[in-house]
Amino acid sequence: MMGDSHCISHRATEAALRRRFITVLSFALLLPAVSISAQLTPLDYRKTCVCASNIISCSMMNLTNVPNGLPQYTAVLDLSFNSISRLRAEWTTVRLSRLDKLLLNNNGLTFLSSEAFVYVTKLRYLDLSSNGLRLLDELIFEPLEHLEVLLLYNNYISQIDRSAFSGLVMLQRLYLSHNQISRFPLELVKERSRLETLRLLDVSSNRIKVLPLQELQALPAWIKNGLYFHNNTLLCSCELYDMVASWHLKELSSATDFRSSHTCVLPGPQKEKMAILDLDKVHLNCSEVKIMDKEAYLEQFLMLDCDTRQKDIIKSWALPGNIPLSSANKTAVMRSDGSLQLGPLRVEDSGVYTCYATSDSFNETLYVTVVVFNSTASGGLENLKTAYTTLVACLVSIVLVLIYLYFTPCRCACCPGSDLEKDNPRDSLHSSTVSISQAHEETGQERVEGGGFPYRHVGFLDIKDQLEQNGRLNPIGEEDEEWQGDNKERRRSDAESVSSVCSDTPMVV
CATH class of the missing domain: 2.60.40.10 (Immunoglobulins)
Structure with a gap:
């Protein structure tokens, strides 16, 4: 009897264990289904978030989607420190017309729909920092016409469309630091395309190598005061030093607050980093910057x-x-x-x-x-004009002297080589022409061989003076009979007289 009772109790124990095992196994098989159904079922913000009046905090709730059914009176929505990787267009199906602040930082966010902000147009503060964003498409933030602060730091952004921030007419502060940006977004600050209310632009700790220095120098001080570009791989140059040094002298916050972080890369294979404000000392020997009066x-x-x-x-x-x-x-x-x-x-x-x-x-x-x-x-200009006038007058005088010396015009009635002859040889005196006496060819040759020099006389005779020459020698010291001499010799004398006037040698009277 005792053996039978022991066997019966052992069998009962096995049956009980068997029933428990089946129960546990059934629960284990049902858990994944419950989990899947929970994910497919829309999250209720009242169960997953903390509500305090118009503030809804869903931070650190391990969410992969945005809870549905958010009330229209929501002013602050905190979704930070979750696992929301994609912000789709349908993340909210109701228009949150009072939503003022949206926090989506530290979510691993990699995708933003082009219609993600259609129902939250009244946003003034948007935090998308510390995510996995790589690019900003065109007009991505256009619906946010009331946005004042946009945080995009600590992402992987390397491409920014030039129209990505179009429509942000009220934007005051834009944080783009700690990304992979290689181009300075000049369209945000230059004259015709800049955001008029933008007071702070932070592009520090990126991969920018070159800055548009001339355009940045021309900006008003209230923009330069909030333009942060430190900790970039800028190439060293004296132009860069001039800009940073002048901003430092004007005590602009962007230069004085991060003085030690303003560095650049020296030219050369070693790629050595150097403080920008030290470029005037050793390396590039840039001129010292001073504020001029x-x-x-x-x-x-x-x-x-x-x-x-x-x-x-x-x-x-x-x-x-x-x-x-x-x-x-x-x-x-x-x-x-x-x-x-x-x-x-x-x-x-x-x-x-x-x-x-x-x-x-x-x-x-x-x-x-x-x-x-x-x-x-104007007085200085007049003095300069006078100096130029004097210089030109001197040059003209020199040219005229050279023309006189080398291109003297022929004053004779008959130039050399012409066949014109005068009927009366005395007409040369009446017309005040020049006649030069020269001895015969033989006598001239004797003088030259004897070391003498042939000479020429130049005479200018007036009519009045001619009337007083009766009974006297003619102006060239010859008798009147010589004027009646041989025609052949006279013609030769006249030709020589003409050629003597047109010669380069000095004329002696």
């Missing part, structure tokens, strides 16, 4: 800019000697943009002009030194 001349007009680090603040000017600007002063007028127009300038207008910029949270004082020279700019 304003210089002008008498009667000129001069414009003084009050280039402050903040936008839309109240500005006022004080004249040299800390004299307040008044409407009675006609030579100093403040313009609508806050600049000061001076002119026509006088010597007493030299001095230090002070611009006071004030607002509720920020005050700034700028000093501009003006030097007025005691001369007019």
Whole structure:
């Protein structure tokens, strides 16, 4: 009996264990189904998130999708530190017209639908930092016309479409640091395409090698004050040093706050990093940057800019000697943009002009030194014109002298080589022509062989003087009978006389 009872109890135990095993196995098989059904079922924000009035916090809930059924009065939605990798167009099916802040940071987000923000157009703060975004498509943020702050730092962004930020007419701060950007987004700050309200653009810690230096230097100070580009692989140059040094002298926050982080890569195979502000010492020997005074001349007009680090603040000017600007002063007028127009300038207008910029949270004082020279700019130009005129006159005189020496015009009635003959040889005296006496060819040859020099006489005879020559020698010291000599010799003498006048040798009377 006892053996039978022991066998019965053993069998009962096995049956009980068998039933328990089946129960556990059935539960184990049902768990995946429950899990799958839970994922397919829309999440209820009331069960997965913490609600506090109009704030819904779903942070660190291991979510892969955005909970559905969000109330329309939601003002702040925190979805940070989850696993939401794709933000689709249908992530919300209702228009969240009061949503002011959306936090999606630290989610591993790799995809943004082009219609992801159609139902949240009133957003003012959007945090997409610390995700896996690689590119920003065109017009991706266009519906967010009220957005003021956009955080995109610590992603893998390498491509930004030039129209990606179009439509963000209220954007004030844009953070793009710690990405893989290689092109500076100049369209965000340049004159005609910039976002007018943008006060801070952070592109630090990227892969930018070249900056548009001239365009950046031309920007107003309130933009440069919030333009951060440190910790990039910029190529060293004196132009880069000039820009950073001038920003540092003006105490712009973008230069002074991260002075040690403003580095560049020296040219050469070693790719050595160097502090930009040290380029003037050893490596590139760049010239020292100084803030120059304003210089002008008498009667000129001069414009003084009050280039402050903040936008839309109240500005006022004080004249040299800390004299307040008044409407009675006609030579100093403040313009609508806050600049000061001076002119026509006088010597007493030299001095230090002070611009006071004030607002509720920020005050700034700028000093501009003006030097007025005691001369007019037009006077200097007139002196320069006089110098040029004198130089031209000297050159013309030299040319005329050379023409006279080497291209003397023939003054004779009969030039050499012409066949014209005068009927009366005495006409040469009446017409004030030149006649030169020369001995016969034999006598001339004797003189030359004897070391003498043939000479020529030049005479100019007036009619009045000719009348007084009766009974006297003619002007060339010969008797009147010689004028009746041999025609052949006379013609030869006339030809030689003509050729002598056209010769280069000096003429002696």
